Amino acid sequence: MASPVTIRVSSRPKDSAATVRHNRAERRATLMLLGPALTFLGLLSIWPFAYLLYASFTSYQLAIPIPTEWVGLGNFRRIFASSRFWSSLSITLIFALVAVPLQIALGMGLALLLNGLSRGREIYASLFLIPMMLAPIVVGFAWNLFLNPIYGPLNALLRGMGFQPPAWAQSPDWALPTIVLVDIWQWTPFVMVVLLAGLRSIPNRIFEAARVDGSNRWQTFVHIVLPMLIPYMTVAFVLRFIDSFKVFDVVYILTKGGPGTSTQNLAYYTYDMGFGRFDFGLAGALSIVQLVLLTVGTMSILAMVRRRGRATGSELPPVKIERVAA
Amino acid sequence: MASVTLTNLVKSYGGVVHAVRDVSFAIEDGEFFGLLGPSGSGKTSVLRMLAGLEQPTSGSILFDGVPVEDKTPQQRNIAMVFEQNALYPHMTARQNISYPLKIAGMPKPQIAAAVEDVAQMLNIAHLIDRRASQMSGGQQQRVAIARALVRRPNLLCLDEPIAHLDTLLRARLRGELKRLQRSLGTTSVIVTHDPIEAMTMTDRLALMREGQLQQVGTPDEIHNKPVNAFVAQFFGLHSMNLFPIDHVSDGAALSGQFGGETVTLPAIVRDMISRDARLLVGARPSGVDVRRAGAGDAPEGMRVSGKVYVSEQLGDALLVTVQIGSGTVQALVPHDRDFAIDEPVDVVIDANAMFFFDPDTQETRRFASRLAVPTAALVQAAALSV
Amino acid sequence: MTAFSPKLSPGERLSTILRHIAMTLLLLLFLAPLIWLLITAFKPYTELFISPPTILPADATLENFSKGWAIGGGKGITDSLIVSSISTAFCLILGYPAAYALARRFPPHGQLSFTILSLRMMPPIVPVIGFYLMFQKFSLFDTYSGLILIYTFMNLPLVIWLLSEFLRQIPKSYEEAARIDGAPWYRLFWDILLPLSKPGILTAGILSMIFAWNEFLFALVLTGEKVITLPKALASFFLFQQPNWGQLGAIGIVAIGPLLIISFYMQRALIRSFSVELGGR
Numbered sequence: 003m004a005s006p007v008t009i010r011v012s013s014r015p016k017d018s019a020a021t022v023r024h025n026r027a028e029r030r031a032t033l034m035l036l037g038p039a040l041t042f043l044g045l046l047s048i049w050p051f052a053y054l055l056y057a058s059f060t061s062y063q064l065a066i067p068i069p070t071e072w073v074g075l076g077n078f079r080r081i082f083a084s085s086r087f088w089s090s091l092s093i094t095l096i097f098a099l100v101a102v103p104l105q106i107a108l109g110m111g112l113a114l115l116l117n118g119l120s121r122g123r124e125i126y127a128s129l130f131l132i133p134m135m136l137a138p139i140v141v142g143f144a145w146n147l148f149l150n151p152i153y154g155p156l157n158a159l160l161r162g163m164g165f166q167p168p169a170w171a172q173s174p175d176w177a178l179p180t181i182v183l184v185d186i187w188q189w190t191p192f193v194m195v196v197l198l199a200g201l202r203s204i205p206n207r208i209f210e211a212a213r214v215d216g217s218n219r220w221q222t223f224v225h226i227v228l229p230m231l232i233p234y235m236t237v238a239f240v241l242r243f244i245d246s247f248k249v250f251d252v253v254y255i256l257t258k259g260g261p262g263t264s265t266q267n268l269a270y271y272t273y274d275m276g277f278g279r280f281d282f283g284l285a286g287a288l289s290i291v292q293l294v295l296l297t298v299g300t301m302s303i304l305a306m307v308r309r310r311g312r313a314t315g316s317e318l319p320p321v322k323i324e325r326v327a328a
Numbered sequence: 329m330a331s332v333t334l335t336n337l338v339k340s341y342g343g344v345v346h347a348v349r350d351v352s353f354a355i356e357d358g359e360f361f362g363l364l365g366p367s368g369s370g371k372t373s374v375l376r377m378l379a380g381l382e383q384p385t386s387g388s389i390l391f392d393g394v395p396v397e398d399k400t401p402q403q404r405n406i407a408m409v410f411e412q413n414a415l416y417p418h419m420t421a422r423q424n425i426s427y428p429l430k431i432a433g434m435p436k437p438q439i440a441a442a443v444e445d446v447a448q449m450l451n452i453a454h455l456i457d458r459r460a461s462q463m464s465g466g467q468q469q470r471v472a473i474a475r476a477l478v479r480r481p482n483l484l485c486l487d488e489p490i491a492h493l494d495t496l497l498r499a500r501l502r503g504e505l506k507r508l509q510r511s512l513g514t515t516s517v518i519v520t521h522d523p524i525e526a527m528t529m530t531d532r533l534a535l536m537r538e539g540q541l542q543q544v545g546t547p548d549e550i551h552n553k554p555v556n557a558f559v560a561q562f563f564g565l566h567s568m569n570l571f572p573i574d575h576v577s578d579g580a581a582l583s584g585q586f587g588g589e590t591v592t593l594p595a596i597v598r599d600m601i602s603r604d605a606r607l608l609v610g611a612r613p614s615g616v617d618v619r620r621a622g623a624g625d626a627p628e629g630m631r632v633s634g635k636v637y638v639s640e641q642l643g644d645a646l647l648v649t650v651q652i653g654s655g656t657v658q659a660l661v662p663h664d665r666d667f668a669i670d671e672p673v674d675v676v677i678d679a680n681a682m683f684f685f686d687p688d689t690q691e692t693r694r695f696a697s698r699l700a701v702p703t704a705a706l707v708q709a710a711a712l713s714v
Numbered sequence: 715m716t717a718f719s720p721k722l723s724p725g726e727r728l729s730t731i732l733r734h735i736a737m738t739l740l741l742l743l744f745l746a747p748l749i750w751l752l753i754t755a756f757k758p759y760t761e762l763f764i765s766p767p768t769i770l771p772a773d774a775t776l777e778n779f780s781k782g783w784a785i786g787g788g789k790g791i792t793d794s795l796i797v798s799s800i801s802t803a804f805c806l807i808l809g810y811p812a813a814y815a816l817a818r819r820f821p822p823h824g825q826l827s828f829t830i831l832s833l834r835m836m837p838p839i840v841p842v843i844g845f846y847l848m849f850q851k852f853s854l855f856d857t858y859s860g861l862i863l864i865y866t867f868m869n870l871p872l873v874i875w876l877l878s879e880f881l882r883q884i885p886k887s888y889e890e891a892a893r894i895d896g897a898p899w900y901r902l903f904w905d906i907l908l909p910l911s912k913p914g915i916l917t918a919g920i921l922s923m924i925f926a927w928n929e930f931l932f933a934l935v936l937t938g939e940k941v942i943t944l945p946k947a948l949a950s951f952f953l954f955q956q957p958n959w960g961q962l963g964a965i966g967i968v969a970i971g972p973l974l975i976i977s978f979y980m981q982r983a984l985i986r987s988f989s990v991e992l993g994g995r
Binding site for chain 1: 815836837867870945969
């Protein structure tokens with residue numbers, strides 16, 4: 003016998019006691035799993051941040067035994083009035099806005115070169131990736147040897163060719179370009195791999211279709227490859243932009259901010275104020291300024307990307323970097 | 329072994345999405361029970377609540393009359409075969425099958441014997457030391473079934489266990505599973521979206537749609553006594569033809585409009601006509617006949633002219649699709665007939681093969697009194713047409 | 715190999731060979747500073763200060779390696795190993811359960827995972843002053859435990875993120891099958907989850923090791939004479955002593971050797987860890 007159709011849409015029924023118990027146990031389990039890590043991360047970010055905030059509003063001097071006083075926005079006023087701050091900011095921005103685009107251009111070239119190989123792509127890619135893996139201190143040291151004005155091989159070569167080579171990191175004019183060069187050297191491979199992943203994600207049939215349509219290599223690159231790589235270039239740019247605020251080790255070992263203050267970026271300036279002069283008030287305020295600049299910068303780039311994406315109707319697709327070679 | 333009773337089962341996610349709305353039915357001890365429905369009908373949610381993988385929002389589940397909502401899957405002693413990724417990939421078949429027994433703390437020699445038994449039963453003795461990646465999909469599912477059965481569960485839950493296999497293998501495993509279930513007598517619940525699977529394997533089944541139970545019954549009941557038009561259309565090898573007929577008039581001859589064409593109707597429709605002169609008629613393809621236009625001596629029934637859209641040879645039957653105005657009708661006719669595309673034809677439906685549904689509520693008002701073709705023959709025809 | 719590749723005409727073959735030669739030259743040019751570092755490590759002291767320099771060491775020696783180890787390279791390697799491996803262990807122990815919860819109970823690219831990951835984006839110079847003051851207060855300055863704490867903090871967000879991405883790709887049905895088989899949570903973890911997530915754990919662990927191994931600023935500011943990690947050892951010998959570049963080069967080579975080997979196996983994971991799926995948010 004067929005049973006009658008039961009179509010009774012009940013209003014939301016009360017949860018049964020078993021369900022309530024079950025949900026409570028689930029919440030407790032989630033808390034136990036996440037709790038330790040979040041507590042750890044929370045404590046270690048809130049505690050130093052509280053110190054940082056406190057220091058930045060006081061005349062906290064570690065070296066001189068003067069009483070610590072509340073100075074309000076005094077440290078921030080000192081920062082914005084200091085020419086060293088503005089020069090260090092401009093040097094940080096040179097990394098973000100000069101070194102990074104160069105890395106993207108060079109990375110694109112390398113990626114195209116590698117993508118054109120039918121064999122050995124993976125081997126070459128791994129070898130090009132070496133600099134990225136290394137401790138920046140080792141990188142700085144290696145470049146120091148390589149660029150040594152007297153005993154280094156590069157200047158010996160240049161002299162042999164009849165040039166009058168610069169003193170690189172030790173010359174006021176060449177120190178900043180040298181540091182930028184080292185940064186480009188270390189991080190172009192990263193951009194290369196991101197873009198290579200992008201190139202590999204373009205299906206072959208698109209190139210074939212372009213060829214059938216009679217498009218030459220340059221047209222294919224401009225009209226097909228470049229637009230499809232925009233999300234990947236964006237990812238590379240944003241990540242490198244964030245990283246450019248982190249540049250410190252190479253400066254420390256190659257120039258110590260010098261000659262003069264010609265290679266002193268925000269990170270090094272902050273370090274120098276904090277641990278060279280132990281003016282923790284100023285260094286604290288500088289740290290906060292940097293954090294704000296970085297956050298605002300990153301957010302506005304992302305907002306711009308999203309707005310552009312919406313305007314052209316193409317949301318930035320998720321960039322998945324799974325396969326570099328093969 | 330166990331009997332299972334579900335009462336007023338509700339599952340909602342985040343209090344908003346109602347996956348299962350007030351479902352009640354009972355599964356008898358030793359029964360092979362099916363949960364059938366299109367995707368999103370809530371059948372899998374019901375199974376997962378039975379298994380103890382999900383907590384019902386409200387309602388009760390009884391195993392042999394005992395409430396189990398607070399019990400773990402293990403305490404309920406259920407076993408389950410999943411649709412995909414059923415085997416632990418880092419273990420061999422033997423380790424997979426032994427795992428539940430190992431957890432239960434069974435001594436090693438007994439485990440070995442039990443695994444041996446179940447491997448014999450399922451014909452997988454030769455695969456016993458392979459990993460999942462070294463087995464075909466069908467072999468993996470067989471091992472998964474072995475792992476489920478090795479514990480002698482009270483209830484065996486099968487979540488689309490053969491949906492991902494190819495047609496021939498599916499047909500074979502269907503039979504094997506049914507024989508296995510019969511010989512073991514384990515109460516089993518299978519979730520499937522495939523009416524053929526439900527029809528061929530289960531003793532009884534529950535048909536669901538959008539979280540609601542539509543009908544519970546034997547395959548025969550549901551096929552021949554569907555409670556509404558949805559069940560009638562969904563359950564069957566070929567979808568039931570539905571004819572929404574309007575402008576029904578009882579003049580010189582009883583007639584109406586379908587797809588913009590005039591339909592001649594038999595006398596029995598008289599008391600089925602709605603107040604606004606509409607009629608909802610159903611007929612399985614096996615109950616529809618197609619004749620060359622103008623051929624006489626039709627039986628008492630519904631008649632409408634159209635032209636052949638396409639005819640497909642199924643071997644022992646011919647599936648003819650006829651275009652009638654803006655609508656189409658499918659008919660299963662003897663295989664030795666022959667129709668050309670666009671050939672004008674008459675579609676004739678025996679009055680005894682007609683189902684009537686309420687045009688507004690879609691509920692069944694009268695079942696067909698005669699089956700044109702026995703179900704078994706249809707199963708064959710359908711298996712070939714898949 | 716050749717059996718499967720399409721037949722190349724002699725012209726094509728030549729251009730392929732030329733291309734590989736060009737790539738090799740480019741690579742050599744690109745890696746020249748590192749090759750020079752390697753060469754320097756084998757040069758005796760007297761050969762370092764010749765202008766123009768010898769290209770290959772005229773009188774190659776291994777002395778730099780033993781001396782480099784003795785003057786502090788050994789201490790640096792030991793300290794770096796201690797700090798990076800223990801902090802990595804903590805990262806995995808704290809991070810795995812959190813990653814599991816994130817993967818199974820929260821939507822991908824949610825607010826929580828974004829917040830955790832954004833900690834990773836912070837330039838280290840920002841929190842270092844706070845850490846320094848905190849270290850003074852709790853006498854953590856120049857201790858292994860202090861640096862381990864900081865490296866755990868530094869790498870935990872990345873480890874959580876990597877592991878949760880990995881765990882998300884493990885089908886839930888394995889866990890459900892184990893629950894149905896009656897496995898209690900610790901057996902579920904030990905028998906099923908752990909073996910299945912081994913590659914993810916390995917990736918996250920190695921990356922955390924590498925980042926701790928390479929880290930310089932925290933080590934510079936937060937430790938003194940007692941704890942001297944490898945980058946700090948290199949920097950201080952280079953800047954404050956009469957530098958013997960050969961010995962420093964030897965230390966540098968030993969410091970980067972393991973990383974080079976790892977990088978060969980890890981490049982894919984490495985890139986993923988650097989990149990964030992921007993489109994997801």
